[in-house]
Amino acid sequence: MRVPPLASVTVRSPAKINLGLSVGAPRSDGFHPLATVYQAVALYDDVTATVRDDTDITVEVVGDFAVDVPTDDSNLAIRAAKLLQTEYDVEEGVDLSIRKTIPVAGGMAGGSTDAAATLVACNRLWGLQLAQSELQHVAAELGSDVPFCLVGHTALGRGRGEQVTEVMSRGTFHWVFAIADGGLSTPAVYAELDRLRPLRRVEPPEVSPALLSALLSGQPAALAVALNNDLQAAALSLRPELAATLQFGLDQGALAALVSGSGPTCLFLAADSRQAVDLAVELAESSLCRMVRQAEGPVPGARILPAPISR
Numbered sequence: 264m265r266v267p268p269l270a271s272v273t274v275r276s277p278a279k280i281n282l283g284l285s286v287g288a289p290r291s292d293g294f295h296p297l298a299t300v301y302q303a304v305a306l307y308d309d310v311t312a313t314v315r316d317d318t319d320i321t322v323e324v325v326g327d328f329a330v331d332v333p334t335d336d337s338n339l340a341i342r343a344a345k346l347l348q349t350e351y352d353v354e355e356g357v358d359l360s361i362r363k364t365i366p367v368a369g370g371m372a373g374g375s376t377d378a379a380a381t382l383v384a385c386n387r388l389w390g391l392q393l394a395q396s397e398l399q400h401v402a403a404e405l406g407s408d409v410p411f412c413l414v415g416h417t418a419l420g421r422g423r424g425e426q427v428t429e430v431m432s433r434g435t436f437h438w439v440f441a442i443a444d445g446g447l448s449t450p451a452v453y454a455e456l457d458r459l460r461p462l463r464r465v466e467p468p469e470v471s472p473a474l475l476s477a478l479l480s481g482q483p484a485a486l487a488v489a490l491n492n493d494l495q496a497a498a499l500s501l502r503p504e505l506a507a508t509l510q511f512g513l514d515q516g517a518l519a520a521l522v523s524g525s526g527p528t529c530l531f532l533a534a535d536s537r538q539a540v541d542l543a544v545e546l547a548e549s550s551l552c553r554m555v556r557q558a559e560g561p562v563p564g565a566r567i568l569p570a571p572i573s574r
């Protein structure tokens with residue numbers, strides 16, 4: 264069945280955090296094998312895709328972190344649209360507009376989620392009707408985190424992070440994010456981890472059973488003691504000042520404090536929404552970070568927003 268053509272589609276796509284990030288020794292292709300538990304949180308970028316009457320692909324970026332995002336062919340949203348166009352012989356182009364709320368190079372997969380949003384938007388705009396499994400395949404070519412951003416919720420990531428399977432999680436968790444000035448390069452953080460630990464002693468990556476049972480229980484206190492990030496030491500080695508941010512959150516009563524993925528965003532788990540508000544206020548009043556955000560998780564992955572009702 265054909266879908267009716269649309270002039271424009273907007274897709275909302277979430278940031279991710281890693282509740283557990285176990286990193287093995289580098290593979291021969293340079294990537295590190297992972298056992299990670301991702302969670303999508305309610306901090307979103309919106310990508311609007313609008314049809315063009317030629318085959319060009321363009322991007323504009325607006326919002327909180329727009330100045331930090333490239334608008335040339337290195338933009339992950341452009342790369343996603345181009346890859347879809349090439350792999351499926353699409354003879355149409357697209358103008359992409361990204362409304363950016365997720366910090367850039369912050370360890371929250373902002374670029375990856377824009378790529379995931381673009382795949383969903385162009386699939387609809389170009390009437391390709393690709394199944395989720397086909398989109399997952401294209402997503403994995405774009406980056407290790409992109410397949411998770413398509414599915415969202417809570418999921419286990421294996422391989423280099425691109426092989427995702429859903430994980431059962433009960434209830435809603437309340438997170439606070441301290442967004443740092445400037446970003447950290449993901450390859451630099453992995454390289455720092457390799458520098459810090461003797462490779463012959465590195466165990467294969469494993470998912471913590473305590474983390475999986477904490478998620479099933481839905482208890483923030485159980486989750487707090489099961490959080491883990493093997494990249495944290497490397498991020499702290501490159502940005503030692505993050506230690507003070509983590510400690511500040513704990514001193515204010517956060518149940519747990521952790522670097523988000525490759526950093527430098529720091530995340531804090533609150534007992535409930537009220538404590539999250541208090542913690543966010545304290546962090547905002549400190550001079551320890553550029554910006555503070557609060558968000559719940561888990562939430563779904565990249566989703567088409569309903570078209571605005573025209574009058």
Ligand SMILES: C[C@@](CO)(OP(=O)(O)O)[C@H](O)COP(=O)(O)OP(=O)(O)OC[C@H]1O[C@@H](n2ccc(N)nc2=O)[C@H](O)[C@@H]1O
Nearest residue numbers: 293294295370371372406407408423424449450453524525
């Ligand atoms: C660390 C994590 C944790 O979820 O995310 P961020 O915190 O940066 O968002 C991911 O592993 C990042 O995933 P992503 O940002 O998609 O990375 P990719 O584009 O696939 O790879 C960028 C580079 O990171 C390194 N890399 C990435 C994934 C992996 N499993 N091993 C690696 O060594 C490689 O140097 C690679 O060239």
Ligand SMILES: Nc1ncnc2c1ncn2[C@@H]1O[C@H](COP(=O)(O)OP(=O)(O)O)[C@@H](O)[C@H]1O
Nearest residue numbers: 337338339367368369370371372373374375377
């Ligand atoms: N659409 C995009 N949004 C954010 N960053 C992008 C985008 N496209 C390309 N980039 C580049 O990707 C790098 C990593 O960005 P991002 O995905 O936000 O970080 P992280 O890998 O830490 O989650 C940035 O330094 C930026 O130059």
